[in-house]
Amino acid sequence: MKKICAVAFYSITIASEVAASLMPTADGTSWRYNMTEEIGKGLKIPDAKPDADGKIRLRVLYRINGTENVDGKDVLKFEMHRAGVITNTDLLTVDDHGIVCRARINLDGELVKFDSPQTMIAAPLKKGASWDFNGKAGEASVRQHYEVVGEEDIRVPAGNFHAFRIYGEQTSPSRMTIDRWFAIGVGIVKDVTAMRAANGDLLQRILLELAETPKIIARPEVKSDALPKQLSVSIAKEQFGNPITTFSSSTSQIYVRWQGQRLRKGAKIKAVWIAENIGEDFPQDYKVDEVSAVAESPIAHGVFTLTRPEDGWAPGDYRVEFYVDDVLVDAVKLKIVK
Template sequence: MTEELGKGLTISNLKPDADAKVRLSVLYRLNGIEDVDGKELLKFEMHRAGSITNTDLVTVDEHGITCWARINLDGELIKFDPPQTMVAAPLKQGATWNFDGQAGDLKVHQQYTVTGEEDVEVPAGEFHTFRIRGEQSSPSRMTMDRWFAPGTGIVKDVTTMRAADGDLLERISLELAERPKIENRPEVKSEAASKRLSVTFANDQFGKPSTTFSSDAPQI
């Protein structure tokens, strides 16, 4: 995983390299089944630095890949209403789908389009993929570019978040390093240690952090 931040932004406890990017190893793993409201869902975990940062609870069927809920880093279960289509089937150029619903307490609007077929090369090899372009307008501005290889899954993913003025806030890039295989679940660190909360302020929701505000600022 490669993480790039906008000018002046930093992430505590993570040191960027010479080109101002943070690089971390990420592992995705299917880890059994979770029952949610009487429905059996596959547990798709994301492991990073010894922690499970999130777990998507999904189904895979003739309609595609659908996410019904997500477990975040703190163990909170967040349900999607309606369930969110991550990859629709069958995939073909020009296919579109939307997610216009709730993710927990958040109102989310996303639109996805299959823009075409592409051959892409990543560390795991070369794959023939469908490129999926996603755009989110609520609750924050975001674009998601995904390259999906049938029989393998998403082999490349680039998510970009921008401020209201268009300036880059964060870009996260993922590329498949090894082809999927069966192996033991990695060790997960205990969450007993205390966590430190960092807070920044901005004039606008999802705006760039600021340390200076005028006395008549309408909101922070």
């Protein structure tokens, strides 16, 4: 019996050493990255402050916060911290097969399981190696292909690294490319992820560059009230014009713009145009019009256009209510004057 226990312990030790040689796995290990986020024309990330180049630059932290049991298997919890918010948690195994994601916890704290494990890094890494993921994440069908395209010396703020370059493409549920540099014993030192709309237009591009070598640190404070809105909304008289809330009765078109964050694929986005007070001929809170669209991705965006009636807009007070899956999430008040 003692001999069997010794063999089992030896096997566990070997597995731990293999995992550690691929990347650090000690509790509290953290990777600090410089993040640069770029979004497509006319889009806006709620509560974000772009710089003069129109890009959002932040420090983010990827950190191991213990383990969680998923379907009877203990997995490592890799949390992504951004501006006091955990934007996602990857539930991973790291062993001689590579780095595999079993499930994710999204921004709303919901556990999203994969119907089969999703390989993020396949070991052993070598040029020409490739792998696919064709499965489901929750209800969403996901199709991805990855290939190790070579080895490169790369410089990032954390220093110089010899890394494997891995290129990935996703075709479902949305179009996305992943360009990733992985250094053995360190982890991801650089990552460029770009998401595009069905017509090829850029929706979002995120660059991560390792700012410090991995080290064990305490868990940062998490702000419970810092979650971004599902919709960022505005109204303008031009599709890409500045938001305004007062319009002339002769305005030819009013553009109602929305930008999603954390939307469910296929979510129904609805805008309801309501006249609060436009004179005695109409009751208060009279519904003038209603229009809807379907979100094709978590950061889907759109524009609803309201065209001036032949006799012009009736002066008065209005509001536009915004719904996600028939749940009111925001409203914008506006005034029409002669």
